[in-house]
Amino acid sequence: MRIKAKDLIGMDQLDREQIGLILQTAKEMKTILKRDIKKVPTLRGKSVVTLFFEPSTRTRTSFELAAKYMSADLVNINTSVSSVVKGESLKDTGKTLEAMGVDIVVIRHSMAGAPQVLGGYLKARVINAGDGFHQHPTQALLDMMTIQERLGGFEGLKVAIVGDILHSRVARSNLFGLTTMGAEVTFCGPPTLMPPGLERPGVNVTYDMDEAVAEADVVMMLRIQLERQKAGYFPSIREYSRCYGLNKQRLALAKKDCLVLHPGPINRGVEMAGEVADSLQSCINEQVTNGVAVRMALLYLMLEQKEE
Amino acid sequence: MRYLFKGGLVLDPKTRLEKEWDVRVAGGKITELGPHLEPEADGEELVDVSGKIVAPGFIDAHVHLREPGDEVHETIRTGCLAAVAGGFTAVCAMPNTLPCADNEAVIEYVIKRAKDAGLARVYPIGAITKGRQGKEIAEMGALYQAGAVAVSDDGNPVENSEVMRRALEYTQIFGIPVIAHCEDKGLSADGLMHEGAWATVLGLRGIPAQAEEAMVARDLLLAQLTGGRLHLAHLSTAGSVALLRFAREQGIKVTAEATPHHLLLTDEAVQGYDTNTKVNPPLRSKEDVQAIRAAVREGLIQCVASDHAPWAQEDKEQEYHRAPSGIAGLETAVPIVWDTLVVKEKMKPMELIARWTTGPAQVLNLDKGYLAVGIDADLTVIDPHLNKKVEAESFYSLGKNTPVNGRSFQGWPVLTVVEGKIVMRDGKVKEDIN
Numbered sequence: 001m002r003i004k005a006k007d008l009i010g011m012d013q014l015d016r017e018q019i020g021l022i023l024q025t026a027k028e029m030k031t032i033l034k035r036d037i038k039k040v041p042t043l044r045g046k047s048v049v050t051l052f053f054e055p056s057t058r059t060r061t062s063f064e065l066a067a068k069y070m071s072a073d074l075v076n077i078n079t080s081v082s083s084v085v086k087g088e089s090l091k092d093t094g095k096t097l098e099a100m101g102v103d104i105v106v107i108r109h110s111m112a113g114a115p116q117v118l119g120g121y122l123k124a125r126v127i128n129a130g131d132g133f134h135q136h137p138t139q140a141l142l143d144m145m146t147i148q149e150r151l152g153g154f155e156g157l158k159v160a161i162v163g164d165i166l167h168s169r170v171a172r173s174n175l176f177g178l179t180t181m182g183a184e185v186t187f188c189g190p191p192t193l194m195p196p197g198l199e200r201p202g203v204n205v206t207y208d209m210d211e212a213v214a215e216a217d218v219v220m221m222l223r224i225q226l227e228r229q230k231a232g233y234f235p236s237i238r239e240y241s242r243c244y245g246l247n248k249q250r251l252a253l254a255k256k257d258c259l260v261l262h263p264g265p266i267n268r269g270v271e272m273a274g275e276v277a278d279s280l281q282s283c284i285n286e287q288v289t290n291g292v293a294v295r296m297a298l299l300y301l302m303l304e305q306k307e308e
Numbered sequence: 309m310r311y312l313f314k315g316g317l318v319l320d321p322k323t324r325l326e327k328e329w330d331v332r333v334a335g336g337k338i339t340e341l342g343p344h345l346e347p348e349a350d351g352e353e354l355v356d357v358s359g360k361i362v363a364p365g366f367i368d369a370h371v372h373l374r375e376p377g378d379e380v381h382e383t384i385r386t387g388c389l390a391a392v393a394g395g396f397t398a399v400c401a402m403p404n405t406l407p408c409a410d411n412e413a414v415i416e417y418v419i420k421r422a423k424d425a426g427l428a429r430v431y432p433i434g435a436i437t438k439g440r441q442g443k444e445i446a447e448m449g450a451l452y453q454a455g456a457v458a459v460s461d462d463g464n465p466v467e468n469s470e471v472m473r474r475a476l477e478y479t480q481i482f483g484i485p486v487i488a489h490c491e492d493k494g495l496s497a498d499g500l501m502h503e504g505a506w507a508t509v510l511g512l513r514g515i516p517a518q519a520e521e522a523m524v525a526r527d528l529l530l531a532q533l534t535g536g537r538l539h540l541a542h543l544s545t546a547g548s549v550a551l552l553r554f555a556r557e558q559g560i561k562v563t564a565e566a567t568p569h570h571l572l573l574t575d576e577a578v579q580g581y582d583t584n585t586k587v588n589p590p591l592r593s594k595e596d597v598q599a600i601r602a603a604v605r606e607g608l609i610q611c612v613a614s615d616h617a618p619w620a621q622e623d624k625e626q627e628y629h630r631a632p633s634g635i636a637g638l639e640t641a642v643p644i645v646w647d648t649l650v651v652k653e654k655m656k657p658m659e660l661i662a663r664w665t666t667g668p669a670q671v672l673n674l675d676k677g678y679l680a681v682g683i684d685a686d687l688t689v690i691d692p693h694l695n696k697k698v699e700a701e702s703f704y705s706l707g708k709n710t711p712v713n714g715r716s717f718q719g720w721p722v723l724t725v726v727e728g729k730i731v732m733r734d735g736k737v738k739e740d741i742n
Contacts, residue, residue: 012509089622111629112510112581114627134511135511196508
């Protein structure tokens with residue numbers, strides 16, 4: 001079995017079986033990460049390009065290490081010094097990469113839909129590494145891997161996703177991934193940062209964080225961009241933190257061994273108290289490790305497997 | 309040239325004529341209109357239009373011809389080719405060119421270029437404000453005398469209520485309408501599509517229906533205050549329809565138009581990020597589309613207008629955020645609306661034809677859009693049974709930006725006659741007309 005679609009754009013493309021396959025493969029890849037010599041020859045002779053139109057350290061490094069551990073050749077294109085700055089269109093950038101014989105393009109873009117549009121121009125496969133407010137499928141997969149490792153599965157789990165849902169690609173990808181696997185998702189944030197039309201079977205929306213956290217198996221906190229306050233979405237960082245910050249008292253409302261996730265980087269003391277981030281319930285470092293494993297699994301499944 | 313159009317069903321909304329009559333055209337005029345006209349022996353071409361509908365020439369009250377200034381997207385000539393290919397004998401050109409039509413020179417230029425093209429009639433629309441900046445009203449007297457049939461800052465709302473008030477007052481000297489692009493820019497902000505579940509899923513910033521409705525409400529109140537004539541461009545929401553109905557009941561002088569794309573497509577079409585679905589106002593919800601359809605059927609909205617907005621391919625082949633808004637609509641307007649309203653929703657052909665003839669003629673004070681002996685022979689002939697696929701590549705317009713490429717529709721224009729000349733036959737524009 002392999003990844004069916006040519007490009008991985010969003011979690012809504014993946015069914016239960018496909019997600020299961022990726023998570024299972026990632027679990028195997030993680031054993032490589034635990035080795036002393038973290039290198040396998042699996043993807044020798046394959047080329048991976050990361051095309052990041054938005055600054056990112058962790059996602060880019062994670063993809064880069066994943067490709068290198070698998071022995072693929074990797075090139076990072078820094079769009080701030082490339083021909084993109086000279087006004088080259090996404091279409092022409094894509095055509096150029098195609099002409100160079102690239103096998104897979106990992107793209108991060110500030111505008112929703114850019115990976116899908118790029119994929120339409122390329123025979124090479126495309127992985128969306130985050131596009132605007134749309135999706136960030138590898139983040140959802142690493143979150144899900146972490147949950148599966150700690151809790152064994154997804155069926156019936158209560159997952160609270162808290163923060164700036166409106167501008168969050170992580171929230172959207174997790175929505176599709178988690179509900180596909182049978183978890184129940186509660187979105188929580190101020191009404192100013194809550195997009196319309198989220199409600200559907202297995203999905204709840206609340207503006208009350210205590211209600212969202214109550215009896216949760218997993219609390220996933222989203223990073224709040226401090227610029228949002230200037231744009232008028234909430235009156236002050238202090239008030240945001242008071243209403244939607246995760247501290248020890250709030251976390252006590254959740255199930256006893258409730259997991260705490262965060263896609264990072266954390267604003268300590270804003271969306272999450274330092275003591276929560278450093279607590280035993282926090283999976284934040286595990287998430288980073290699993291990020292590499294999940295990306296190794298995807299590169300493997302999208303590059304190594306031959307057409308059926 | 310002289311023609312006898314024989315065997316068609318003649319529909320004229322103005323006189324409610326609906327008969328299997330023949331139409332004789334000579335010297336640019338309609339010379340005879342009646343049953344069983346005999347062909348003349350010498351020099352008259354007999355055109356068999358049996359099974360087809362013969363209507364007064366269709367008028368599109370809202371197009372962007374891009375010239376002067378943006379000839380890479382369209383010229384007056386290519387826009388007129390697209391117009392007659394799409395069954396239109398007349399179009400009203402919006403003033404958002406470079407420079408914009410806030411002065412008589414641009415109005416005169418547009419009229420001259422249209423005359424040179426010699427295809428469809430072009431009625432220019434002047435700007436409401438100087439430079440379309442929304443600050444000071446333009447020299448509307450000069451615009452009117454040069455030939456402008458209305459004023460509009462289309463593409464922009466007139467944000468300052470005082471300026472809009474003055475425009476609605478001042479136009480009363482000339483009796484021309486103010487065509488309003490209703491958008492509260494504070495609410496629409498950086499929005500890219502209709503605000504709703506699809507925008508949420510696609511991660512594109514939404515434009516709430518209320519961004520249109522808030523401005524519709526304001527403009528209706530200003531029309532009430534001033535007694536001026538307000539025409540609402542491209543209405544797209546159920547709330548706007550409700551406000552329009554309320555205003556009519558209050559006796560406010562207001563007319564309105566809807567576009568083919570807002571009658572056909574919902575925000576679901578944005579899925580896949582096809583930038584040809586990016587349009588302002590955006591494609592709305594199913595409920596909005598239903599309300600707009602009902603209002604057009606009923607006649608509350610009396611014009612269908614294409615809002616033809618051609619863009620060069622490379623401008624649309626970009627990220628959704630970067631692509632400009634607009635749909636090249638002239639060559640698909642009639643089939644989209646015929647298929648949607650007549651074929652699927654059983655609207656009477658007579659009623660739909662009125663939305664393209666008497667409707668716009670009344671809004672723009674044009675002595676057009678009807679049939680009678682002695683008037684200019686402007687005719688549109690529709691084949692109500694013809695089912696054809698849209699092929700954007702073969703558009704006459706320089707803009708191939710359509711969200712319906714490859715889709716089939718029933719009901720196409722097959723003949724366009726302007727001032728007694730056949731300028732389009734079976735979708736092909738005759739460029740070598742006598």
